[in-house]
Amino acid sequence: xxxxxxxxxxxxxxxxxxxxxxxxxxxxxxxxxxxxxxxxxxxxxxxxxxxxxxxxxxxxxxxxxxxxxxxxxxxxxxxxxxxxxxxxxxxxxxxxxxxxxxxxxxxxxxxxxxxxxxxxxxxxxxxxxxxxxxxxxxxxxxxxxxxxxxxxxxxxxxxxxxxxxxxxxxxxxxxxxxxxxxxxxxxxxxxxxxxxxxxxxxxxxxxxxxxxxxxxxxxxxxxxxxxxxxxxxxxxxxxxxxxxxxxxxxxxxxxxxxxxxxxxxxxxxxxxxxxxxxxxxxxxxxxxxxxxxxxxxxxxx
Amino acid sequence: xxxxxxxxxxxxxxxxxxxxxxxxxxxxxxxxxxxxxxxxxxxxxxxxxxxxxxxxxxxxxxxxxxxxxxxxxxxxxxxxxxxxxxxxxxxxxxxxxxxxxxxxxxxxxxxxxxxxxxxxxxxxxxxxxxxxxxxxxxxxxxxxxxxxxxxxxxxxxxxxxxxxxxxxxxxxxxxxxxxxxxxxxxxxxxxxxxxxxxxxxxxxxxxxxxxxxxxxxxxxxxxxxxxxxxxxxxxxxxxxxxxxxxxxxxxxxxxxxxxxxxxx
Numbered sequence: 001x002x003x004x005x006x007x008x009x010x011x012x013x014x015x016x017x018x019x020x021x022x023x024x025x026x027x028x029x030x031x032x033x034x035x036x037x038x039x040x041x042x043x044x045x046x047x048x049x050x051x052x053x054x055x056x057x058x059x060x061x062x063x064x065x066x067x068x069x070x071x072x073x074x075x076x077x078x079x080x081x082x083x084x085x086x087x088x089x090x091x092x093x094x095x096x097x098x099x100x101x102x103x104x105x106x107x108x109x110x111x112x113x114x115x116x117x118x119x120x121x122x123x124x125x126x127x128x129x130x131x132x133x134x135x136x137x138x139x140x141x142x143x144x145x146x147x148x149x150x151x152x153x154x155x156x157x158x159x160x161x162x163x164x165x166x167x168x169x170x171x172x173x174x175x176x177x178x179x180x181x182x183x184x185x186x187x188x189x190x191x192x193x194x195x196x197x198x199x200x201x202x203x204x205x206x207x208x209x210x211x212x213x214x215x216x217x218x219x220x221x222x223x224x225x226x227x228x229x230x231x232x233x234x235x236x237x238x239x240x241x242x243x244x245x246x247x248x249x250x251x252x253x254x255x256x257x258x259x260x261x262x263x264x265x266x267x268x269x270x271x272x273x274x275x276x277x278x279x280x281x282x283x284x285x286x287x288x289x290x291x292x293x294x295x296x297x298x299x300x301x
Numbered sequence: 302x303x304x305x306x307x308x309x310x311x312x313x314x315x316x317x318x319x320x321x322x323x324x325x326x327x328x329x330x331x332x333x334x335x336x337x338x339x340x341x342x343x344x345x346x347x348x349x350x351x352x353x354x355x356x357x358x359x360x361x362x363x364x365x366x367x368x369x370x371x372x373x374x375x376x377x378x379x380x381x382x383x384x385x386x387x388x389x390x391x392x393x394x395x396x397x398x399x400x401x402x403x404x405x406x407x408x409x410x411x412x413x414x415x416x417x418x419x420x421x422x423x424x425x426x427x428x429x430x431x432x433x434x435x436x437x438x439x440x441x442x443x444x445x446x447x448x449x450x451x452x453x454x455x456x457x458x459x460x461x462x463x464x465x466x467x468x469x470x471x472x473x474x475x476x477x478x479x480x481x482x483x484x485x486x487x488x489x490x491x492x493x494x495x496x497x498x499x500x501x502x503x504x505x506x507x508x509x510x511x512x513x514x515x516x517x518x519x520x521x522x523x524x525x526x527x528x529x530x531x532x533x534x535x536x537x538x539x540x541x542x543x544x545x546x547x548x549x550x551x552x553x554x555x556x557x558x559x560x561x562x563x564x565x
Contacts, residue, residue: 158416
């Protein structure tokens with residue numbers, strides 16, 4: 001693997017690290033299997049691209065608005081579940097399907113190229129360092145910042161209320177926590193992160209596409225499973241770091257599948273390789289194999 | 302004072318499984334009184350507690366607290382004034398959070414939560430002081446996850462959490478039923494001490510007649526969704542379990558279906 005490929009893989013890994021953090025928030029913290037991300041990822045890309053290209057907005061502002069749009073999508077899914085008792089998975093599917101049409105409307109077509117316009121990455125053009133070096137550093141910093149903010153939030157009054165709402169709703173209610181509000185905010189926040197990832201992804205690859213959300217939920221979940229299976233995840237900080245590491249590892253597995261001619265693998269084997277990776281992580285989780293066993297774990301006293 | 306007035310609750314209404322759970326229950330608990338509630342399975346005692354907590358909606362009737370109608374208040378809103386200890390220690394605490402974080406959650410029931418850090422230094426000291434009275438050594442394990450505690454320890458923590466803050470009513474739903482006899486005695490004794498010290502209005506549902514008569518200052522018996530017996534003062538002081546069974550047979554013309562459990 002060349003340096004260029006390595007940095008490119010890190011770049012994509014960090015972007016999907018944001019998706020993984022969102023998946024961690026919904027699946028692990030809130031116990032809310034959320035499929036909205038299949039729509040909110042391209043929504044972030046579409047909103048950002050449309051604002052930059054059509055309206056000539058500042059790319060930073062457009063990226064921020066994309067995250068807000070993602071929050072609105074996640075909030076709507078949670079509202080369908082909380083207010084109308086629609087099953088969370090079904091509510092997510094409904095949103096993901098409707099967002100496909102909404103994204104076509106936003107972009108005025110199936111895609112929106114970001115050619116000849118400034119993106120957030122162009123801000124660093126004057127630093128004298130090649131773009132393919134700056135991009136992964138910047139994305140790593142963004143992902144790390146989001147990770148720190150999520151960690152801080154989950155230790156605040158609202159944060160522990162959200163953790164309790166997901167882990168034990170009866171106890172949470174008995175302690176005065178509005179479980180519904182926690183779901184609305186938490187699922188919104190997770191989709192804001194996913195839409196932010198979508199907006200950044202579109203700016204890296206120079207286009208937003210209505211189909212770019214396909215499989216995002218699998219990537220997010222696989223990252224969480226791979227990361228938390230292989231690495232220690234007892235604390236929130238460990239778990240969130242593991243999610244990002246899982247996202248990067250996942251991208252490396254994809255890169256391996258695309259480049260491992262010497263192993264007899266073809267580019268078309270990418271889905272098989274990633275599926276094997278996730279299966280191995282799950283098997284490791286069940287059988288206790290993995291890096292985790294090298295770390296000291298607490299025992300009941 | 303907390304009051305249930307003409308409460309009617311029917312489960313599975315309009316279906317072949319329709320079951321009347323409460324049939325016009327009038328139940329008034331003056332401020333500071335400790336009431337025990339007894340009854341066989343399906344008598345309506347836990348349903349009454351759930352109506353007070355807001356978990357079960359009423360078909361007819363009103364729930365008032367301190368003169369205010371709270372019938373339509375959601376559970377989380379009522380929780381600011383009515384706290385609860387569940388039968389299952391796993392429900393009353395959050396096993397993924399530390400002991401300290403669980404207490405921070407309980408603290409937030411009556412104090413505003415915000416985007417400040419949930420645990421401050423003063424809270425650590427205050428929590429250590431509170432759990433120390435249990436004599437379980439938990440003051441040295443505040444950063445342990447609650448999932449690492451035994452059932453009895455969790456229930457004791459749950460009880461302390463329920464009595465954290467300004468709540469004036471404590472609901473105890475068979476909170477010693479899932480514990481071994483020794484631990485159950487410890488938790489019950491702790492309950493008596495806390496309720497007395499804080500002067501709480503408490504309603505304790507129990508399946509044990511002996512426990513019902515030896516705890517608190519008033520005993521209420523439910524049967525088929527109605528209160529059939531309400532004793533306090535001298536009448537209750539001299540009462541034994543056999544007297545209660547005899548009274549039940551005399552007024553209802555039948556034996557209790559699960560005497561063994563009730564005598565436990």
